[in-house]
Amino acid sequence: MLTTDPSPHQDEQAGTCAELVAGLRSTPPHLPYGLLWDEHNTALYDRIREQPEYYLNRLEMQLLRSHAPDIIATTGARMLLELGAGTGEKALPLLAHMNSPARYTPVDISNSAMSRLAARLCATSPDTVVRPVVADFTRPWPPALRSTEPGPLLATFLGSTLGNLLPTERRTLLERLAAALRPHDTLLLGVPLLHDPDTMVAAYRDAAGLMEAFYLHCLHILNRDHGTDFDLGGFAHHVTWAARESRVEIGLRALSDQRVLVPGRPTSHRVDLACGSVVRAVVAARFTARQLQGELSESGFETVHLLQEPSDRYALLLARRREGCPRGPYAVVREETASRFQG
Ligand SMILES: C[S@@+](CC[C@H](N)C(=O)[O-])C[C@H]1O[C@@H](n2cnc3c(N)ncnc32)[C@H](O)[C@@H]1O
Structure with missing residues:
Protein backbone atom coordinates (compact mmCIF):
# COMPACT_ATOMS: atom_id res chain seq x y z
CA MET A 1 0.00 0.00 0.00
CA LEU A 2 1.49 3.39 -1.03
CA THR A 3 0.58 6.87 0.17
CA THR A 4 0.14 9.43 -2.62
CA ASP A 5 -0.47 13.17 -2.71
CA PRO A 6 -4.19 13.97 -2.66
CA SER A 7 -5.66 15.82 -5.66
CA PRO A 8 -9.20 16.62 -6.79
CA HIS A 9 -8.79 14.17 -9.67
CA GLN A 10 -7.91 11.35 -7.29
CA ASP A 11 -10.87 12.31 -5.16
CA GLU A 12 -13.26 11.85 -8.09
CA GLN A 13 -11.64 8.56 -8.95
CA ALA A 14 -11.75 7.11 -5.43
CA GLY A 15 -14.89 5.03 -5.99
CA THR A 16 -13.71 3.67 -9.31
CA CYS A 17 -10.27 2.84 -7.95
CA ALA A 18 -11.73 1.03 -4.96
CA GLU A 19 -13.93 -0.96 -7.34
CA LEU A 20 -10.95 -1.67 -9.56
CA VAL A 21 -8.75 -2.85 -6.69
CA ALA A 22 -11.54 -5.01 -5.29
CA GLY A 23 -12.06 -6.53 -8.74
CA LEU A 24 -8.38 -7.19 -9.39
CA ARG A 25 -7.97 -8.80 -5.95
CA SER A 26 -11.02 -11.01 -6.32
CA THR A 27 -10.86 -14.65 -7.25
CA PRO A 28 -10.90 -14.69 -10.21
CA PRO A 29 -9.67 -11.14 -10.84
CA HIS A 30 -11.99 -9.04 -13.01
CA LEU A 31 -12.50 -5.54 -14.42
CA PRO A 32 -15.65 -3.43 -14.02
CA TYR A 33 -17.75 -3.88 -17.22
CA GLY A 34 -18.93 -0.27 -17.46
CA LEU A 35 -15.32 0.98 -17.78
CA LEU A 36 -14.76 -0.74 -21.13
CA TRP A 37 -16.83 1.59 -23.29
CA ASP A 38 -14.86 4.67 -24.30
CA GLU A 39 -15.16 6.33 -27.72
CA HIS A 40 -12.52 4.05 -29.28
CA ASN A 41 -14.13 0.82 -28.07
CA THR A 42 -17.63 2.04 -28.93
CA ALA A 43 -16.47 2.60 -32.53
CA LEU A 44 -14.58 -0.71 -32.54
CA TYR A 45 -17.70 -2.57 -31.43
CA ASP A 46 -19.53 -1.27 -34.51
CA ARG A 47 -16.94 -3.09 -36.63
CA ILE A 48 -16.96 -6.21 -34.42
CA ARG A 49 -20.69 -6.58 -35.02
CA GLU A 50 -19.96 -6.94 -38.75
CA GLN A 51 -17.33 -9.68 -38.37
CA PRO A 52 -18.27 -13.10 -39.83
CA GLU A 53 -17.55 -14.85 -36.51
CA TYR A 54 -19.90 -12.54 -34.60
CA ASP A 196 -22.08 -25.71 -29.11
CA PRO A 197 -19.15 -24.22 -27.15
CA ASP A 198 -16.73 -24.03 -30.11
CA THR A 199 -19.05 -21.76 -32.08
CA MET A 200 -19.87 -19.67 -29.02
CA VAL A 201 -16.19 -19.15 -28.19
CA ALA A 202 -15.19 -18.47 -31.82
CA ALA A 203 -17.47 -15.41 -31.84
CA TYR A 204 -14.91 -13.74 -29.55
CA ARG A 205 -11.83 -14.78 -31.56
CA ASP A 206 -12.37 -13.11 -34.92
CA ALA A 207 -9.66 -13.56 -37.52
CA ALA A 208 -9.35 -9.79 -37.95
CA GLY A 209 -8.33 -9.51 -34.27
CA LEU A 210 -10.90 -6.83 -33.45
CA MET A 211 -12.10 -8.52 -30.26
CA GLU A 212 -8.50 -8.81 -29.12
CA ALA A 213 -7.96 -5.10 -29.85
CA PHE A 214 -11.18 -4.24 -27.96
CA TYR A 215 -10.12 -6.05 -24.79
CA LEU A 216 -6.46 -4.99 -24.88
CA HIS A 217 -7.65 -1.40 -25.25
CA CYS A 218 -9.34 -1.77 -21.85
CA LEU A 219 -5.92 -1.62 -20.21
CA HIS A 220 -5.18 1.58 -22.12
CA ILE A 221 -8.49 3.05 -20.82
CA LEU A 222 -7.50 2.17 -17.26
CA ASN A 223 -4.02 3.70 -17.65
CA ARG A 224 -5.35 6.84 -19.36
CA ASP A 225 -8.47 7.50 -17.29
CA HIS A 226 -7.67 5.92 -13.96
CA GLY A 227 -3.90 6.31 -13.68
CA THR A 228 -2.99 2.63 -13.51
CA ASP A 229 0.31 1.46 -15.01
CA PHE A 230 -0.69 -1.78 -16.75
CA ASP A 231 2.05 -3.04 -19.06
CA LEU A 232 0.14 -2.91 -22.36
CA GLY A 233 2.37 -5.54 -23.91
CA GLY A 234 2.18 -7.81 -20.87
CA PHE A 235 -1.23 -9.36 -21.50
CA ALA A 236 -2.91 -11.47 -24.19
CA HIS A 237 -6.55 -11.90 -25.23
CA HIS A 238 -8.09 -14.91 -23.51
CA VAL A 239 -11.44 -16.58 -24.24
CA THR A 240 -12.83 -19.62 -22.51
CA TRP A 241 -16.13 -21.50 -22.09
CA ALA A 242 -17.17 -21.82 -18.45
CA ALA A 243 -19.60 -24.75 -18.64
CA ARG A 244 -20.80 -24.61 -15.04
CA GLU A 245 -21.81 -20.97 -15.34
CA SER A 246 -22.96 -21.45 -18.96
CA ARG A 247 -21.00 -18.48 -20.24
CA VAL A 248 -18.10 -17.43 -22.39
CA GLU A 249 -15.53 -15.55 -20.32
CA ILE A 250 -13.36 -13.01 -22.08
CA GLY A 251 -10.30 -11.61 -20.37
CA LEU A 252 -6.61 -10.79 -20.42
CA ARG A 253 -3.95 -13.35 -19.54
CA ALA A 254 -0.72 -12.12 -17.91
CA LEU A 255 2.24 -13.16 -20.08
CA SER A 256 4.65 -12.73 -17.16
CA ASP A 257 4.39 -11.76 -13.48
CA GLN A 258 2.73 -8.34 -13.39
CA ARG A 259 2.58 -5.69 -10.68
CA VAL A 260 0.01 -2.95 -11.27
CA LEU A 261 -0.33 0.37 -9.46
CA VAL A 262 -3.90 1.54 -8.86
CA PRO A 263 -3.72 5.12 -7.62
CA GLY A 264 -6.21 6.16 -4.97
CA ARG A 265 -6.72 8.59 -2.15
CA PRO A 266 -5.53 8.51 0.59
CA THR A 267 -3.72 5.36 -0.45
CA SER A 268 -2.71 3.75 -3.70
CA HIS A 269 -2.52 0.02 -4.12
CA ARG A 270 -0.26 -2.41 -5.86
CA VAL A 271 -1.85 -5.54 -7.21
CA ASP A 272 0.21 -8.58 -8.20
CA LEU A 273 -0.94 -10.81 -11.02
CA ALA A 274 1.04 -14.00 -11.49
CA CYS A 275 2.17 -15.10 -14.94
CA GLY A 276 -0.70 -17.02 -16.55
CA SER A 277 -3.43 -15.50 -14.38
CA VAL A 278 -6.46 -14.21 -16.26
CA VAL A 279 -8.19 -10.91 -15.50
CA ARG A 280 -11.80 -11.38 -16.61
CA ALA A 281 -13.06 -8.39 -18.59
CA VAL A 282 -16.55 -9.57 -19.40
CA VAL A 283 -18.88 -12.55 -19.20
CA ALA A 284 -21.19 -13.49 -22.07
CA ALA A 285 -23.85 -15.81 -20.65
C1 LIG B 1 -22.96 -5.39 -26.42
S1 LIG B 1 -23.20 -3.70 -26.77
C2 LIG B 1 -24.82 -3.71 -27.53
C3 LIG B 1 -25.13 -2.45 -28.31
C4 LIG B 1 -26.47 -2.46 -29.07
N1 LIG B 1 -27.60 -2.68 -28.17
C5 LIG B 1 -26.48 -3.52 -30.14
O1 LIG B 1 -27.28 -4.44 -30.05
O2 LIG B 1 -25.68 -3.40 -31.07
C6 LIG B 1 -23.52 -3.08 -25.14
C7 LIG B 1 -23.89 -1.62 -25.07
O3 LIG B 1 -24.25 -1.33 -23.72
C8 LIG B 1 -23.58 -0.16 -23.28
N2 LIG B 1 -23.33 -0.35 -21.84
C9 LIG B 1 -22.45 -1.19 -21.26
N3 LIG B 1 -22.55 -1.11 -19.93
C10 LIG B 1 -23.51 -0.19 -19.67
C11 LIG B 1 -24.07 0.33 -18.47
N4 LIG B 1 -23.65 -0.10 -17.28
N5 LIG B 1 -25.05 1.27 -18.56
C12 LIG B 1 -25.47 1.71 -19.78
N6 LIG B 1 -24.97 1.25 -20.95
C13 LIG B 1 -24.01 0.31 -20.89
C14 LIG B 1 -22.30 -0.09 -24.10
O4 LIG B 1 -21.80 1.23 -24.20
C15 LIG B 1 -22.77 -0.67 -25.44
O5 LIG B 1 -23.26 0.34 -26.29
Missing part, protein backbone atom coordinates in the same frame (compact mmCIF):
# COMPACT_ATOMS: atom_id res chain seq x y z
CA TYR A 55 -23.11 -14.15 -35.87
CA LEU A 56 -25.19 -13.05 -32.87
CA ASN A 57 -25.73 -9.57 -34.24
CA ARG A 58 -26.91 -10.84 -37.62
CA LEU A 59 -29.32 -13.36 -36.06
CA GLU A 60 -30.83 -10.71 -33.83
CA MET A 61 -31.21 -8.24 -36.70
CA GLN A 62 -32.94 -10.91 -38.80
CA LEU A 63 -35.37 -11.65 -35.98
CA LEU A 64 -36.06 -7.97 -35.45
CA ARG A 65 -36.64 -7.27 -39.14
CA SER A 66 -38.99 -10.24 -39.50
CA HIS A 67 -40.99 -9.63 -36.34
CA ALA A 68 -40.95 -5.84 -35.94
CA PRO A 69 -44.44 -5.36 -37.46
CA ASP A 70 -45.95 -7.99 -35.11
CA ILE A 71 -44.03 -6.69 -32.09
CA ILE A 72 -45.31 -3.17 -32.61
CA ALA A 73 -48.84 -4.37 -33.40
CA THR A 74 -48.92 -6.63 -30.30
CA THR A 75 -47.49 -4.06 -27.92
CA GLY A 76 -49.19 -0.99 -29.40
CA ALA A 77 -45.95 0.82 -28.52
CA ARG A 78 -45.94 4.60 -28.90
CA MET A 79 -42.56 5.04 -27.32
CA LEU A 80 -39.30 3.07 -27.34
CA LEU A 81 -36.82 2.99 -24.43
CA GLU A 82 -33.60 1.17 -25.37
CA LEU A 83 -31.07 0.17 -22.72
CA GLY A 84 -27.44 -0.08 -23.91
CA ALA A 85 -28.53 1.32 -27.28
CA GLY A 86 -25.04 1.68 -28.85
CA THR A 87 -25.58 2.81 -32.45
CA GLY A 88 -29.36 2.46 -32.15
CA GLU A 89 -29.38 0.25 -35.26
CA LYS A 90 -31.63 -2.33 -33.57
CA ALA A 91 -34.26 0.31 -32.89
CA LEU A 92 -34.71 1.20 -36.55
CA PRO A 93 -36.95 -1.71 -37.63
CA LEU A 94 -39.14 -1.11 -34.57
CA LEU A 95 -39.35 2.66 -35.02
CA ALA A 96 -40.25 2.17 -38.68
CA HIS A 97 -43.52 0.46 -37.64
CA MET A 98 -44.51 2.89 -34.89
CA ASN A 99 -47.01 5.64 -35.51
CA SER A 100 -45.36 8.93 -36.37
CA PRO A 101 -43.97 10.79 -34.54
CA ALA A 102 -42.26 7.88 -32.79
CA ARG A 103 -40.59 8.76 -29.50
CA TYR A 104 -37.25 7.12 -28.80
CA THR A 105 -35.15 7.25 -25.61
CA PRO A 106 -31.83 5.46 -26.14
CA VAL A 107 -29.82 4.94 -22.95
CA ASP A 108 -26.10 4.20 -22.89
CA ILE A 109 -23.10 4.69 -20.64
CA SER A 110 -21.13 5.89 -23.68
CA ASN A 111 -21.54 9.60 -24.29
CA SER A 112 -19.97 9.34 -27.74
CA ALA A 113 -22.40 6.58 -28.73
CA MET A 114 -25.35 8.76 -27.75
CA SER A 115 -23.99 11.83 -29.58
CA ARG A 116 -23.45 9.88 -32.78
CA LEU A 117 -26.79 8.11 -32.57
CA ALA A 118 -28.65 11.40 -32.07
CA ALA A 119 -26.84 13.12 -34.96
CA ARG A 120 -27.53 10.18 -37.26
CA LEU A 121 -31.23 9.87 -36.40
CA CYS A 122 -31.81 13.62 -36.66
CA ALA A 123 -30.46 13.40 -40.22
CA THR A 124 -32.12 10.15 -41.31
CA SER A 125 -35.38 10.07 -39.28
CA PRO A 126 -36.41 13.67 -38.67
CA ASP A 127 -39.91 12.53 -37.61
CA THR A 128 -38.55 10.58 -34.64
CA VAL A 129 -38.34 12.47 -31.35
CA VAL A 130 -35.00 11.32 -29.94
CA ARG A 131 -34.13 11.94 -26.30
CA PRO A 132 -30.83 10.19 -25.47
CA VAL A 133 -29.86 9.62 -21.86
CA VAL A 134 -26.29 8.94 -20.78
CA ALA A 135 -26.72 6.72 -17.73
CA ASP A 136 -25.48 3.53 -16.13
CA PHE A 137 -28.28 0.98 -16.23
CA THR A 138 -26.74 -0.97 -13.34
CA ARG A 139 -27.40 1.99 -11.01
CA PRO A 140 -30.76 3.15 -9.66
CA TRP A 141 -32.71 4.63 -12.52
CA PRO A 142 -32.86 8.35 -13.23
CA PRO A 143 -36.42 9.74 -13.50
CA ALA A 144 -35.80 10.47 -17.21
CA LEU A 145 -36.24 6.73 -17.75
CA ARG A 146 -39.70 6.65 -16.25
CA SER A 147 -42.37 7.13 -18.89
CA THR A 148 -44.90 9.83 -18.21
CA GLU A 149 -46.44 9.48 -21.67
CA PRO A 150 -49.90 7.95 -21.70
CA GLY A 151 -49.25 5.52 -24.59
CA PRO A 152 -47.66 2.09 -24.16
CA LEU A 153 -43.90 1.94 -23.88
CA LEU A 154 -41.68 -0.77 -25.31
CA ALA A 155 -38.42 -1.17 -23.35
CA THR A 156 -35.72 -3.07 -25.23
CA PHE A 157 -32.51 -4.66 -24.00
CA LEU A 158 -30.84 -6.11 -27.08
CA GLY A 159 -27.37 -7.03 -28.37
CA SER A 160 -26.99 -9.96 -25.90
CA THR A 161 -26.14 -7.35 -23.25
CA LEU A 162 -28.23 -9.10 -20.57
CA GLY A 163 -25.64 -11.90 -20.75
CA ASN A 164 -22.85 -9.46 -19.85
CA LEU A 165 -24.34 -9.06 -16.40
CA LEU A 166 -23.66 -11.46 -13.55
CA PRO A 167 -26.74 -13.36 -12.27
CA THR A 168 -27.32 -10.99 -9.33
CA GLU A 169 -26.91 -7.95 -11.60
CA ARG A 170 -29.38 -9.46 -14.09
CA ARG A 171 -31.89 -10.00 -11.34
CA THR A 172 -31.50 -6.44 -10.06
CA LEU A 173 -31.90 -4.97 -13.53
CA LEU A 174 -34.95 -7.07 -14.38
CA GLU A 175 -36.58 -6.24 -11.04
CA ARG A 176 -35.90 -2.56 -11.64
CA LEU A 177 -37.50 -2.85 -15.07
CA ALA A 178 -40.52 -4.68 -13.67
CA ALA A 179 -40.94 -1.92 -11.10
CA ALA A 180 -40.60 0.82 -13.71
CA LEU A 181 -42.96 -0.53 -16.36
CA ARG A 182 -46.72 -0.04 -16.28
CA PRO A 183 -49.21 -2.85 -16.97
CA HIS A 184 -49.58 -1.88 -20.64
CA ASP A 185 -45.80 -1.51 -21.21
CA THR A 186 -43.67 -4.34 -22.62
CA LEU A 187 -40.08 -5.54 -22.38
CA LEU A 188 -38.23 -6.98 -25.38
CA LEU A 189 -35.03 -8.93 -24.63
CA GLY A 190 -32.52 -10.15 -27.24
CA VAL A 191 -30.65 -13.13 -25.85
CA PRO A 192 -28.11 -15.66 -27.13
CA LEU A 193 -29.15 -19.27 -26.59
CA LEU A 194 -26.94 -22.11 -25.42
CA HIS A 195 -25.40 -24.09 -28.30
CA ARG A 286 -25.80 -18.23 -22.82
CA PHE A 287 -29.33 -19.15 -21.83
CA THR A 288 -31.99 -21.73 -22.41
CA ALA A 289 -35.42 -20.33 -23.15
CA ARG A 290 -36.78 -22.06 -20.04
CA GLN A 291 -34.09 -20.55 -17.79
CA LEU A 292 -34.83 -17.06 -19.12
CA GLN A 293 -38.54 -17.44 -18.65
CA GLY A 294 -37.78 -18.54 -15.07
CA GLU A 295 -35.54 -15.52 -14.43
CA LEU A 296 -38.16 -13.20 -15.88
CA SER A 297 -40.85 -14.77 -13.74
CA GLU A 298 -38.76 -14.46 -10.56
CA SER A 299 -38.23 -10.76 -11.38
CA GLY A 300 -41.94 -9.99 -11.77
CA PHE A 301 -42.49 -10.58 -15.51
CA GLU A 302 -44.49 -13.05 -17.52
CA THR A 303 -43.28 -14.02 -20.99
CA VAL A 304 -45.89 -13.30 -23.63
CA HIS A 305 -43.93 -14.35 -26.73
CA LEU A 306 -40.77 -16.30 -27.41
CA LEU A 307 -39.38 -15.70 -30.90
CA GLN A 308 -36.60 -18.14 -31.66
CA GLU A 309 -34.62 -18.13 -34.91
CA PRO A 310 -34.38 -21.44 -36.86
CA SER A 311 -30.85 -22.42 -35.77
CA ASP A 312 -31.92 -22.06 -32.09
CA ARG A 313 -28.95 -19.82 -31.38
CA TYR A 314 -30.79 -16.60 -30.64
CA ALA A 315 -34.17 -15.54 -29.31
CA LEU A 316 -36.27 -12.47 -28.68
CA LEU A 317 -38.52 -12.57 -25.62
CA LEU A 318 -41.44 -10.28 -25.15
CA ALA A 319 -42.57 -9.94 -21.53
CA ARG A 320 -45.04 -7.94 -19.47
CA ARG A 321 -45.00 -7.00 -15.83
CA ARG A 322 -46.99 -9.60 -13.92
CA GLU A 323 -50.20 -8.34 -12.40
CA GLY A 324 -49.72 -7.39 -8.76
CA CYS A 325 -45.96 -6.75 -9.13
CA PRO A 326 -45.42 -3.49 -7.19
CA ARG A 327 -44.06 -0.38 -8.92
CA GLY A 328 -40.95 0.89 -7.19
CA PRO A 329 -39.39 4.17 -6.09
CA TYR A 330 -36.78 5.90 -8.25
CA ALA A 331 -33.50 7.39 -7.11
CA VAL A 332 -31.39 9.77 -9.16
CA VAL A 333 -27.77 8.74 -9.41
CA ARG A 334 -26.31 10.08 -12.60
CA GLU A 335 -28.21 11.64 -15.40
CA GLU A 336 -27.13 13.75 -18.33
CA THR A 337 -30.23 14.16 -20.41
CA ALA A 338 -28.85 15.57 -23.62
CA SER A 339 -31.49 18.19 -24.34
CA ARG A 340 -29.37 19.53 -27.16
CA PHE A 341 -29.97 16.23 -28.92
CA GLN A 342 -33.75 16.54 -28.89
CA GLY A 343 -35.04 15.65 -32.31
